Amino acid sequence: MELNTKEVLKKKILDAQEMVRDYEMYAKNVEDVEVSDLFRNFAEESGFQARKLQDMLKKLDKK
Numbered sequence: 001m002e003l004n005t006k007e008v009l010k011k012k013i014l015d016a017q018e019m020v021r022d023y024e025m026y027a028k029n030v031e032d033v034e035v036s037d038l039f040r041n042f043a044e045e046s047g048f049q050a051r052k053l054q055d056m057l058k059k060l061d062k063k
Helices: 005-029 033-062
Strands: none
Touching: 005 033
């Protein structure tokens, strides 16, 4: 099954959002402060990726 561009974007948005949730949960549950900070940074980066993917999907929807 081949996905079109919009379907791929939607899937990757969901993947990135899930990564945000996962990293935030890991950041709260690990005892090591350095690892916790690393996970918080990863959550932020994943959120940035999700936002850029959403922007691209909106741009394609306007066409």
